[in-house]
Amino acid sequence: MSGSLLAGERLSRNDLLDVRIGDDETFTGSYVISRDGMLKLPFLAPLQAQGRSTGDVEAAIERALVADGFYEVLPRISVRVEDFASVKVSVTGAVFEARPVQIGGVPGDSVDARRQAALGSSTEGRNLTLALQAAGGVRPDADLSAVEVRRGGRVYKLDLRGVLEGRDDGDVMLLTGDEVTVPSRQCFQDDLMKPSPVSPPGVSLFLSNLTQPAAGNAGAAVGRDVREIPYGTRYLQAVIDTNCVGGSRSTSAGRSAVLFSRNPLTKVSVVVERDIENLLRRADRDDYDPYLLPGDAVVCYDSTVTNIAEIGRVLGILGAGLALR
Numbered sequence: 001m002s003g004s005l006l007a008g009e010r011l012s013r014n015d016l017l018d019v020r021i022g023d024d025e026t027f028t029g030s031y032v033i034s035r036d037g038m039l040k041l042p043f044l045a046p047l048q049a050q051g052r053s054t055g056d057v058e059a060a061i062e063r064a065l066v067a068d069g070f071y072e073v074l075p076r077i078s079v080r081v082e083d084f085a086s087v088k089v090s091v092t093g094a095v096f097e098a099r100p101v102q103i104g105g106v107p108g109d110s111v112d113a114r115r116q117a118a119l120g121s122s123t124e125g126r127n128l129t130l131a132l133q134a135a136g137g138v139r140p141d142a143d144l145s146a147v148e149v150r151r152g153g154r155v156y157k158l159d160l161r162g163v164l165e166g167r168d169d170g171d172v173m174l175l176t177g178d179e180v181t182v183p184s185r186q187c188f189q190d191d192l193m194k195p196s197p198v199s200p201p202g203v204s205l206f207l208s209n210l211t212q213p214a215a216g217n218a219g220a221a222v223g224r225d226v227r228e229i230p231y232g233t234r235y236l237q238a239v240i241d242t243n244c245v246g247g248s249r250s251t252s253a254g255r256s257a258v259l260f261s262r263n264p265l266t267k268v269s270v271v272v273e274r275d276i277e278n279l280l281r282r283a284d285r286d287d288y289d290p291y292l293l294p295g296d297a298v299v300c301y302d303s304t305v306t307n308i309a310e311i312g313r314v315l316g317i318l319g320a321g322l323a324l325r
Contacts, residue, residue, distance in 0.1 A: 001155065001157070006158075006173075007172060009054070009173060010051050010052065010175055011050060011052055011057070011081070012051075012126070012174075013037050013050055013175075014032060014035075014176070015033045015083070016081070016082040016083040017033065017057075017082060018082045019031055019078070019079050020076075020077070021075055021076075022075025022077075026042060027061075030082060033050065039057060044061075044064045044068060045064065047060045047064060048060070050175060050176075051152065055079075057079045058077050058078070058079045061077055061079070084104060084125070086102050086103060086105030086125075087103060087104050087174055088100055088176050089177070091131055091180045092180070092182075093142070093181045093183055093184065094143070095132060095182055096137055096139055096293075097135050097136030099135060101131055101135050103131050103134055104123060104126035126173045127171050127173060128171050128173075129168075129198050131174055132180070132198045133198060133199075133200070135180075136294065137200030137294075138182055138199060139182075139264045140188050140190075140192045140264070140291075140293075141184045141185055141186060141265050143184060143185045144159070144160040144161045144163075144192075144198070145160075146159070147159075147181070148183070149174070149179070150180075151177070151179075158170040160198060163197045164194075164196050190291075193232045194231070199232075202228045202229060202230055202231055203228070203229050203230070203233060203292050205229050205238055205292060206295075206296070206297035206298070207226070207242050208297070208299045227242070229241065232291065234290065234291055235257075235279070235291075236279050236280070239276060239300070244276060245280070255275075255276045255277075255301065256273060256274065256275050256300075256301045257273070257279070257299065258272070258301070259272040259273075259298055261292070261293055264293060274288070
């Protein structure tokens, strides 16, 4: 079914509503949508609220009040959201971390009191794009033209390709219990390898760049062994970022780098070793300079000259030890 049927602001369980029915103090008040998705006003049968708009709920209240004979002439009825609850949805398919995610919650120290108290305020925190990012972001094989949202036994298809250009085409508000599936095109797509509202927020790259083995990073003058880099970074950019490039040509010409990765589609591990001088000369070849993915690791190896120097250092230590005897 078309995703346009999901458009607009929809209520979910645990949302806090402000209900006002004229000057009637019996029905007017604050209500929380129950776990079964119902709005429960006193003396009325429970009303369906999950998945409906506030206008739909207003109309349902009107019908209930007339049907039960509470009013012959209806007063003005208002239903507004006081606070949007977080929602829990499942995300599967071509994402990096397929799992149930919870989105839309606001930490207590981040609550804007004035906005919280304003009736009718909206929220972007329950949008589909936020759920995809919470699930690690879409993989480069994702088919964004046919993202599926299953709700209430129905499947809706949405086209999210517009979000790559900064448009909100197809983005909808999710409800607790929704099931999101991102199909795969079974091929790598370069146009998905860039920062966007549905891509991974970044890549945590695991690094090793030591001239010689060390017991810990502190003694080796290495501050961190994990670095955050933008999504869409290529192999050569990471090698430069980890200080594997530069220095004296005579001691750096033989340096090499190794990339340990895992194909997100086949789950097969891949080891890509590159001579750094060749990598610099072939940076225009995309097949020689692959993109980095979440969880990748990069190791730099020193040149033959440095290794010889290390051998000399070890021999010097041994010689000094023999002299002391």
